[in-house]
Amino acid sequence: MKAFRIDISAWTASFRYPNLISGVQPTLDVPPISTVLGLLNAAAGNYLEHHQLEIGYYFQYQMKTFDLETIYQFEDNKGRPSNNTKSNIIQREFLFDVQLSLYLKDEQLVQHLRKPYYDILLGRSGDLAKVGIPKEIDLNEVPKASRIKGQIVPLKNNQLPGKIQALPKYFSNDFPRKNIGTEPYSIIGYNVIDRVTNTPAFTDASQGRNGIDIYFHQLDFSQYV
Numbered sequence: 001m002k003a004f005r006i007d008i009s010a011w012t013a014s015f016r017y018p019n020l021i022s023g024v025q026p027t028l029d030v031p032p033i034s035t036v037l038g039l040l041n042a043a044a045g046n047y048l049e050h051h052q053l054e055i056g057y058y059f060q061y062q063m064k065t066f067d068l069e070t071i072y073q074f075e076d077n078k079g080r081p082s083n084n085t086k087s088n089i090i091q092r093e094f095l096f097d098v099q100l101s102l103y104l105k106d107e108q109l110v111q112h113l114r115k116p117y118y119d120i121l122l123g124r125s126g127d128l129a130k131v132g133i134p135k136e137i138d139l140n141e142v143p144k145a146s147r148i149k150g151q152i153v154p155l156k157n158n159q160l161p162g163k164i165q166a167l168p169k170y171f172s173n174d175f176p177r178k179n180i181g182t183e184p185y186s187i188i189g190y191n192v193i194d195r196v197t198n199t200p201a202f203t204d205a206s207q208g209r210n211g212i213d214i215y216f217h218q219l220d221f222s223q224y225v
Contacts, residue, residue, distance in 0.1 A: 001054075001139045001202055004110045006040075007101045010129035013061065013098040013122035018167065025092040029189045030059045030152050031100065031122065032167045033217060040109055043131075045117025047173040051222050054105050056214040058150045058207060062097035098122060100129075101207065103139070103214050110134045127130075136137040140204035145213035148201055150190030153215050154183060158199045162186035170221055180224050 015028040015035060025069055036057055071093045074081035100122060104110055113131055120129045152167070153160050169181035194210075201213035 001105075001141060002136060002140055003103045003105050003202075004107070004134045005137050005204070006110065006113050006134045007132040008100045008120060008122070008129050008147070009100065009132070010098050010122045010127050012094050012096055013127050013129075014092065014094045017125050017165070018034055023090070025090060027064070027093045027095060027123075028165070028187055029061075029064075029095075029163070030150060030187050031057075032152065032185075033219070034168050034170050036100075036102070037121070037170050037219075039120055039122075040112065042118040042120055043112040044109075044115040045112075049221060050170075050219050053119070053219040054216050055219065056103035056151075056202070056216040058098055058101045058103075058204070058212050058214060060150050061095040064093065064095050066091045066093050068092075068208060094123075101204075103204070103216070108110075137204065137206070139204055139214065141200065141202050142213055143200050144192050144196055145199050145201035145203075145215070146196045147203070147208070147211060147213045148197065148199060149188050149192050149212065152185040152187050152214055153199065154217075155186050156183065158186065158197070160188060160197055160199065161195065162188040162192075163179040171223075172224065180221060 015031045016025055043095060069090055071088050071090055073088055074083045075084040120131055121127050122129045164184055165187055166182055166184050168179035172178040201215045203211050203213050205211040
């Protein structure tokens, strides 16, 4: 199968766990689909309503550690933030020297990434990323992938070993934004051992030592529009 691969790199990245607001802030080892789709929105400069989107990605990093961060908390004033604030210090986990490889078949999305409209971020506002030149590559289909790593895969019908976390696929374009398509996913780090599965995928032989099997997500949000 032919696809476009776009490598996006950054010094740091952080992908917070949903619903964790206070206390120590850990990071997911792989960005959720909603984060990747938000990245595409930033590149396009507007909200994209994806219909029959096929997308895969692989994420790796060199190190994971914690940093101290000052945050400012606003008091609630009948549903609106008041002028009264207080500072607090929290521990935030982050990833260092990261790379996200996107695999796309839609050439229009690839064109957006050639000249992004807004800054591309891998997580928070300080995680500014650099977008590489898209490359057209050939991916070989494998019916039973053994090297799925650095990815998230739906738990349903796959049951791949990893950290299990409920994650939204996307967010609505109204305010307040609503979660779309939340379901449990296996979060599989880039450094796990090879394991034969019953999950079909496509191999990128140029990734890693022996290649990486890329799981393609089939996304269609037409029912939510």
